[in-house]
Amino acid sequence: MAQIRVANPASIGEGELQVLAEGLLLLRYQGQLHCIENKCGHFGVPLADGELRDGAIVCRHHGISFCLSSGEVVNRPWENCDRLRVYPVSESADAALIDLG
Numbered sequence: 001m002a003q004i005r006v007a008n009p010a011s012i013g014e015g016e017l018q019v020l021a022e023g024l025l026l027l028r029y030q031g032q033l034h035c036i037e038n039k040c041g042h043f044g045v046p047l048a049d050g051e052l053r054d055g056a057i058v059c060r061h062h063g064i065s066f067c068l069s070s071g072e073v074v075n076r077p078w079e080n081c082d083r084l085r086v087y088p089v090s091e092s093a094d095a096a097l098i099d100l101g
């Protein structure tokens with residue numbers, strides 16, 4: 001099982017997003033860390049400048065929202081949009097472990 005280890009997860013504050021080299025985004029929403037792919041399911045643009053709202057990340061390009069927990073599209077103003085890949089994260093005091101499956 002492949003895992004990524006990120007040190008010092010407490011440095012990611014509420015509402016902050018951290019771009020990981022593996023094409024992933026690690027972010028904190030309502031106290032919980034989430035890991036999603038850093039690629040919009042619509043045109044593939046990075047989501048690092050997206051807005052966190054109502055348990056979702058909103059792509060700034062066309063406003064599609066993706067659930068942080070499931071990766072599913074929450075609204076569908078556009079056709080031809082894939083869901084995001086999401087990855088389980090476990091957090092301890094000194095590290096976050098991201099399970100790549």
Ligand code: FES
Pocket residue numbers: 040041042043044045059060061062063064
């Ligand atoms: S590129 Fe993200 S919503 Fe269109």
